[in-house]
Each structure stands twice: as C-alpha cells, then as structure tokens.
Amino acid sequence: MELRQLRSLVALTETGFNVTQAAERLHLVQSAVSQHLSRLEEELGVVLFERQGKRLIGITATGKQVVNYARKTLANTENILAIGRDFSEESLGTLRIGTTHAQACYVLPSVLRMFRKTYPDIIVQIHQSNPKQLVEMTINNTVDISICTEALADAPGLKTLNCYRWNRSLIAPQGHPINDLHPLTLEALCEYPLISYLSGFTGANHLRKTFARLGLKPKVVLSAADTDVIKTYVREGFGIGIVVSSANSSMDADLEAQDLSRLFPWETTRVAYNQDKYLRHYESHFISLLQTGVANNGISLFT
Amino acid sequence: MELRQLRSLVALTETGFNVTQAAERLHLVQSAVSQHLSRLEEELGVVLFERQGKRLIGITATGKQVVNYARKTLANTENILAIGRDFSEESLGTLRIGTTHAQACYVLPSVLRMFRKTYPDIIVQIHQSNPKQLVEMTINNTVDISICTEALADAPGLKTLNCYRWNRSLIAPQGHPINDLHPLTLEALCEYPLISYLSGFTGANHLRKTFARLGLKPKVVLSAADTDVIKTYVREGFGIGIVVSSANSSMDADLEAQDLSRLFPWETTRVAYNQDKYLRHYESHFISLLQTGVANNGISLFT
C-alpha cells in the first residue's frame, strides 16, 4: 500500500467517483489514478467502488470504511509535515478558519488584528458556512479551526473549547418609548415590531424559543443575517432591534441600547478542531487569542 | 514522505536508535534505513535524533512527536489491510491477547474454547504482562486486545468495556475449624496462616488494603502468582487460601470453599483495545464472547 494510492482513493470520493477529475486534482493523468485504484483493490482483495461496466457509480460499504482510515492516515502524514514546518518555517503557513456568519465575524477582526502582529505572514482564510457543515469540514480537515455558537458542542472527533459567552441587547432609535421602560419584559418586546437575525444565525433559534415557551408571539417584521442591516432598519424606523451585545460597542449616537441578558439565555461560542490534528504554533496562538484576547472587544469572557 | 520512511523511524525508536537492528527487523540493509532517516529529516527540515558524531544516542523532543504521528499513520494503514483481510480471508488471522497472569488465565480457556468453534484457524497469541505494560502494549498495537482487572480503567487512547465482576472465596482443608465459622469476619481470617496472590496479581492490592483499613495484620505465610499453587499448599496444611471464586468451580473434594464477597470489594475485569483500531470480525466476536459467554464458567456477569 502506498500513500499515493490512498490520496487517489480519497480524491475519488471527493469528486463523485470521477477518475478524470480526481486525477486532475492530484496533477496526474487518469491512468495513474486508475492504476492506483486497481492496485489497491487487488492488494486488499476487496471491491471498493460500485461500477456499471467500467464506470464508477458509487462506493461500497467496505470502501467507505477504507476511505475513513485512508483519511486518517493522510491526516497524520499532514501532521508530520506540519511539525516540520513548525520548525523550519515557523512564521509561514495558512490558517483556515471555519466560522458562522455574523457572530464570529464580529469577533474575528480584532482577534485577527492581534494575530497578525505576531504572525504577519500567515495566510488567513475564512470559510463561511453553517454550523453543521463546519463540523463536517473540521473533521475532514477542510478547515483547521472552527468557531461557532450553535452546534459542535461535543461532536465526536472534535476537540472543543469554550471561547466566550454573549447575550443580546435591544437597540431602538433615540426617543423611542421603549427606552424609558424599566424593567424590560418579554411581553413589552412583543408590543413593537421586531428586527433580528435569520433563523440559524447568531442564536436566533434560542431567541425564538424563549418567546415561544411563554406563548408569546413577537411581531418580527424583518430578519437579517447581518447586524448592520438590522441597525439600518432600526434607524429607518421599521422597528426595534435585538442584536449581539458586542455589536453596539461602537455606540452609534442615534441609537439607544439596553442589555437583555436577563431575558434571554446566554450563548456560548466555542472553538473546535480535529482531535487528531497537530496544532502548529500559530494555531495554538490563535486559539489562545480567541479565548483570552476578546475581552478587549467588550465581550464578556467565558468564566 | 513515504510509509517506508515512517516504518524505519518507528523501528529505530524500538531498537534503541540502532540503525543496524532496525534494518534487520525490517528485512533491509543498514544503508536503506540510514537513507530513510536522512531523507525524512531533510524533507521535514528537522533533526529527529540526537547524535554523537554518527551514532544515534537519543531522540529529540520533535522526534518524539513525529514518531507519535508516524505510529498512528502506520496503525491506520494496518487497519486498512485488516479490512481487506476481513473480506478476502475472513477466517484467517492472528489474535494477540494481552492479559495479566492468573485471573484472566482462568477465564480465557473456556472463552477460547468457544472462540475456536467459530474460528478454528485463527492463531491465538497470549501475551502475559502486568497491567501497566498492557496499557502500553495496547496503545502501541503490540497486542490487539487486553484483558485485566487492575489498570486501564479509562486510559486515554483506549476503548474499555466492562467484562465481568468477581470476588474471592476462602478455601480450607476438610475439617478445618474455620469451615464451621459463620459468619466469617476479616478478624477470623487473621487468626490463621493465609495463602494468597502475589502483590500486583489478581486483586492482591485491594485484598491487602481491605485488611489494612481496619488495622488488621493477616499472617500471610505464602504468596503465589497461581491459584493452583495456592491450592496445593492449602492441601499441604500450610494455611487457608483466598482465591478467585471462579477457581473452585471444579470443586476439589478435599477442600471446602466459602464465599467471601461480603468481606472484600468486588473487582471488575475489563477488556480494552486501541480506540483507533479497526476490529476484525473475529476480534469483535471474541470480545462479545468475553462479555456474555463467561457465564458458563461460573463467573458472575457484570450487571
């Protein structure tokens, strides 16, 4: 068995069992990949792919298992190479961050600013996706580190660290009657048209459930993926907004903010990486920045 | 990077950094292993071994990390080969069982008898060692499956399953006064010369601690590693014996047995294997036999 063969095998599964594409991805010709596959099947004495004539149309159950271990094998060779780079070219490399939309995007800029001070030459890639996909990408080593709130609590195969906790604030235009309402209640929030995040984003599901548990029906007139959009429409007078508390640190003069952490559950944003992964120095550094450095950003640390 | 290079690397660490021996183990000549090492160090840009002139005298911290991942890499390739064998030669293979002395040896025979009925051609190796080493061997893939009572409760890197629980019985010659003593107490046991297991074997440590906790000093006149030895000396009148309950299932006519499970803590024997290991069909079968089949042997199942 050779590592090349395993690489071809994995490439095949990732191109929908297409030998030609797999070969391209590996900078080889079709026949090479084809040979890899037949050699491997011969050595193992097992059929890895389902075929119609000569075409590959699917993977066998056994094939899936083999691919699973092939991935791990290759991941470990990558780890070894990573150790090497950690010593021979410590300040070079790529940091592939997987993250959900708005929430982590609000934190990342300041963290990355700090990160760049120490590692200015590391290429940072931000892969935006939904929590479920992020888990997948982290396990498949498509990204190095994932940051998100919703899923990945304890996904098997991942090492997960608590990062920080956050809650929501109400924003309303200056002079809006709700600004004088103390204490605020969930019922009061239902009196006015609401603007908040789209389902699946930034704790929107917990928000919805909190109202639903009390049988309340908030009048949500607009849902956005982005805090800035929400703010814009609040300014336009479409309604009052519920946003991540950290988002009003810049203190827009024309908006008033009230803390809502008594009314809604605290959310925990977590950072996760593949448990089998060797963390390069700069990756560890990035994680520790995430865990400690965000205090500067007006976000409460996880305690 | 090539798998051969990793194999040489691991062999080097396992032969005390001796290139010649490593080469022999791999059926290669010295120069081949030497080249593997230099190529690998060159590719990684890292010094893996400490040297005095040309001699390897130790491994660097970085080297240890690389070896760690190299082991995992190779283990995964072995897993892939194992999958292959599971289909192409299902009834052939080797089962390397790591186990502590007496205790598991009393259970294994009957389990292996059942095992052979289904898989008569599997070569069974029994590697006898102490619990601590067993953990090591299981992680290093020197053995496939370990069975023991004392350690490996939740050693990291191992998957551990409860197997069965057991306790001790008193054995004494016919007509010995202690046979009429009901109920038995720890104090009563201290009245007579005792024969039991050597420290480290078969729950001997828990036995000792149970006495010690009450400030009792049993008169241990003889310690053996083997139940048969204990029985022999009990017959000879050297003293009364404390042995694994399962050991008197054959009911020697000249000895009387009393259950001691009220007096001593229950022990749990566990089976463990490397969490990254692919279990071949016959290995899973063996484990399920261990977990269910031992009831036939007069040993209480884990409940």
Added chain:
DNA sequence: ACTCCTTACGGAGCACGTAACTATA
C-alpha cells in the same frame, strides 16, 4: 459521437543492495 475508464507499453526515476569510507568505543 462523446465521455469515461482500463490496459498495454516504454522511459525515467528511485529505492535498495553492495561496497568503500569514516567515526566512535
């Protein structure tokens, strides 16, 4: 007819072995 995979064949590269060299105990 086009796409896709396999098989045959040839060349280039490299991994291993032999052997000479160097260094340590």
Added chain:
DNA sequence: TATAGTTACGTGCTCCGTAAGGAGT
C-alpha cells in the same frame, strides 16, 4: 580493532505518462 553509520554507485523495479482499446450514455 571491532562496531556502527554515512556516502557512493549501479541495477532492477515501479510509477507515471502516452496511447490505444472497450464500454456506457
């Protein structure tokens, strides 16, 4: 001097690429 490791060099294997041949859509 004996033991251990590196370096040099040649041979044979094998891996990849070119190209031709089937097989499916």
